[in-house]
Amino acid sequence: MAKKTPLSREFVKGLWDENPVLISLLGLCPTLAVTNSAINGIAMGLATTFVVVSSSVIIASLRKLIPHQVRIASYIVVIATFVTVADRFLAAFTPEISKALGPYVPLIVVNCLILGRQEAFSSKNNPGRSFLDALGMGTGFLLVLFVLGGIREILGSGTFLNLTVLGDWFAPWMVMILPPGAFLTLGLLIALSNWINERRVNA
Amino acid sequence: MKLFLIFISAAIVNNFVLSYFLGICPFVGVSKKLSSAVSMGMAVTFVMTITAAVTWLIYHLILVPFNVVILEYVSFILVIASLVQLVEMFIRKISKPLYDALGIYLPLITTNCAILGLALFAVLRDYGFIESLVYGIGAGVGFTLALVIMAGIREELELANVPRHFQGAGITMIVAGSLALAFMGFAGLISI
Secondary structure, rough: OHOHHHHHHHOOOOOOOOOOOOOOOOOOOHHHHHHHHHHHHHHHHHHHHHHHHHHHHHHHOOOOOHHHHHHHHHHHHHHHHHHHHHHHHHHHHHHHHHHHHHHOHHHHOHHHHHHHHHHHHOOOOOOOHHHHEEEEEHHHHHHHHHHHHHHHHHHHHOEEEEEEOOOOOOOHHHHHHHHHHHHHHHHHHHHHHHHHHHHHOOO | HHHHHHHHHHHHHHHOOOOOOOHHHHHHHHHOHEEEHHHHHHHHHHHHHHHHHHHHHHHHHHHHHOHHHHHHHHHHHHHHHHHHHHHHHHHHHHHHHHHHHHHHOHHHHHHHHHHHHHHHHHHHHOOHHHHHHHHHHHHHHHHHHHHHHHHHHHHOOOOOOOOOHHHOHHHHHHHHHHHHHHHHHHHHOOOO
16 A cells, blocks of 8 residues: 555645645644744644654554554653653743743644544554655644744734734734634635645646 | 632633634534534533543642652543543443444544643643532533534535535634634633
8 A cells, every 4th residue: 555655755745635734624723723823833833743753753663562452542652752842842942932832732742633643654654654754744734834824913913923014004803813713714725725626636 | 609700711701612722623523413512512521520630630649749740741641541431431331322423533532632721721720629620511511512503503504505615624614713703702701
């Protein structure tokens, strides 16, 4: 099965065709929760990528040692360990971002995207492939978070990466940085990706 | 009185799904039918209540006295995973139809961020034992409420003429957005 796909494909598929957020609808909680600005989206995306890549490599290396019955618990322990590392790292080097993300950093533990990759991919493939797969998924996740955060920040506060892009004439749409804006923007993005995919098939 | 406020705050004002974005996966996945939404909500409320109690005990009786708070995430998630397993066995024993209806989503409660989120928020806010318990029940009721409203709307949506590209996840997000907008009306009602 997966053995025949070229290595580059393992990486690229996560970016669009099997994008974790837009296509598989995994990891929606952090996607919606932290994207009130582009910078938060990037931080969350990077932290998640770090966790998914590290745990994929570890779990792929141990895949023959982990008994089938307790695999989920074992995966969770590995993931939780790396999340603790990421959490301490953010708190030590970027206290402001750590504060802005709040409890959503520890909540990476239960990001279904990460557990999903372990169950669907790392438990069956060698560490090299798992690394590429996880990197692709993490990057795909990061991109969506960045776009979503960017749109919400521009419309909701008139800034992008904390720089003012829309002048004084613009009255910020408060709703965009509040919870409803997250749902609405993601709904529109999903519809947009459906539209693009359909056009690609027909073209 | 404070307990009542905590309950209302967790269930309505700071609804876990619609204002903290916790538990979105089951919210999107299990909200197609009203009946399974109700049972999922009950399962989650049950697990949340027990989790709130157990994680409080672990945090205050083990992690803090032994100075190993850094193990917070690992120990919490392990407790939750075993609890979910327990609930799963229990439901399979007492009601086969219910077990079939919840299907794949029961084990997924483990990765339901609402459960771990609840444990983390309770620690963050320094709740006492009883307060954590009430917070757990409130959050569970709030989750059920959001899920049931959503399932009701989606059952009607089956008959509606939704634009092609919005079908499925797209329209669900838009509806959730409108619900979140409605729930924002409660903002500022209580602040704890």
